[in-house]
Amino acid sequence: MPMLRRFVVLALLLALIFAGVNAATAQGRQFVNVYSSRHYGALEQMFAEFTQETGIEVRLSQGSAQALLTRLEQEGKQTPADVFFTIDAGTLVLAAEKGLLQSIDSEVLRANVPEELRDPENRWFGLSQRLRTIVYNPQKVDPSELSTYEALADPKWNGRLCLRPATHIYTISLVASMIAALGEQKTEEVVKGWVANKPQLIDSDTRILETIIAGGCDVGITNHYYVGRIYSQDPNASVKIFWANQADRGVHRNISGAGVTANAANRENAIKLLEWLSDAEKGQAGDVTGLPGGNFEFPVNAKAKLNEIIAGFGTPKIDPLPLAELGKNQKAAIDLLGRAGY
Numbered sequence: 001m002p003m004l005r006r007f008v009v010l011a012l013l014l015a016l017i018f019a020g021v022n023a024a025t026a027q028g029r030q031f032v033n034v035y036s037s038r039h040y041g042a043l044e045q046m047f048a049e050f051t052q053e054t055g056i057e058v059r060l061s062q063g064s065a066q067a068l069l070t071r072l073e074q075e076g077k078q079t080p081a082d083v084f085f086t087i088d089a090g091t092l093v094l095a096a097e098k099g100l101l102q103s104i105d106s107e108v109l110r111a112n113v114p115e116e117l118r119d120p121e122n123r124w125f126g127l128s129q130r131l132r133t134i135v136y137n138p139q140k141v142d143p144s145e146l147s148t149y150e151a152l153a154d155p156k157w158n159g160r161l162c163l164r165p166a167t168h169i170y171t172i173s174l175v176a177s178m179i180a181a182l183g184e185q186k187t188e189e190v191v192k193g194w195v196a197n198k199p200q201l202i203d204s205d206t207r208i209l210e211t212i213i214a215g216g217c218d219v220g221i222t223n224h225y226y227v228g229r230i231y232s233q234d235p236n237a238s239v240k241i242f243w244a245n246q247a248d249r250g251v252h253r254n255i256s257g258a259g260v261t262a263n264a265a266n267r268e269n270a271i272k273l274l275e276w277l278s279d280a281e282k283g284q285a286g287d288v289t290g291l292p293g294g295n296f297e298f299p300v301n302a303k304a305k306l307n308e309i310i311a312g313f314g315t316p317k318i319d320p321l322p323l324a325e326l327g328k329n330q331k332a333a334i335d336l337l338g339r340a341g342y
């Protein structure tokens with residue numbers, strides 16, 4: 001690199017570093033501002049641990065993904081947010097496309113987060129994995145009767161299904177993954193088959209599981225960690241996980257993840273937080289101090305230890321669809337669900 005350019009780059013770097021230091025120590029304290037739509041309890045405890053280790057205070061603002069995205073857009077350069085944290089790859093893709101996140105060049109994040117679980121341009125990183133799969137009441141259904149999401153369109157499930165409504169992001173992402181695997185036409189046939197089976201639409205995975213346990217329906221589709229929560233209270237609850245599509249593409253996966261905002265004043269602290277969250281021994285821990293452990297999710301870091309309940313779920317074959325692809329099909333999924341009368 002020519003001398004002058006090297007000098008300019010160095011000067012720019014120093015300016016950036018000083019800007020960061022100024023922002024973070026305006027009141028003599030190091031902090032990082034997080035906008036989060038992740039509503040699972042373990043967050044505060046985990047952030048407290050991060051603060052204890054690094055001296056960086058985490059200031060958390062919670063809200064719905066949509067509300068936080070709108071806020072980030074409206075605040076623009078004035079935003080106090082350094083990190084945007086959410087529970088769906090589609091939302092992260094959308095935030096990146098709107099220019100609300102910046103690319104982060106971190107060797108630690110590249111090593112800890114597998115390629116298919118992060119943005120190809122490194123604007124967001126998956127930090128825990130959630131699998132959306134088939135659940136059933138073992139007193140009503142033999143697992144040999146189950147196989148794929150598609151097979152739930154069979155008329156034998158008429159009046160026996162509990163599903164989440166079309167408006168929920170979990171349903172939209174599942175259908176988006178089916179579009180990627182099967183194409184629109186086949187997916188639409190499947191969804192029409194589900195609808196023909198007159199499912200009970202319940203807008204809470206927990207209530208779907210409670211309904212199955214109470215005998216109100218036989219089979220449902222929920223995220224796996226809600227079963228983990230139920231087992232932590234009652235290991236003998238009358239509901240079991242069936243890993244979907246093991247003979248073909250594998251079970252549908254989504255992530256909870258985060259990115260550094262485009263206008264982060266505390267950029268370095270934000271990177272430190274993401275790196276800490278991806279660390280096998282720290283943020284990825286299998287106990288309640290870890291992001292996946294605190295909510296019975298699977299870690300993204302392959303070196304992280306699993307807690308007992310998560311380990312008990314086995315190691316299913318997972319749909320390898322890169323999470324960035326999932327976001328691209330969401331609009332098509334919403335339209336398809338509408339056409340199918342779901």
Ligand SMILES: [Fe+2]
Pocket residue numbers: 223
């Ligand atoms: Fe959830």
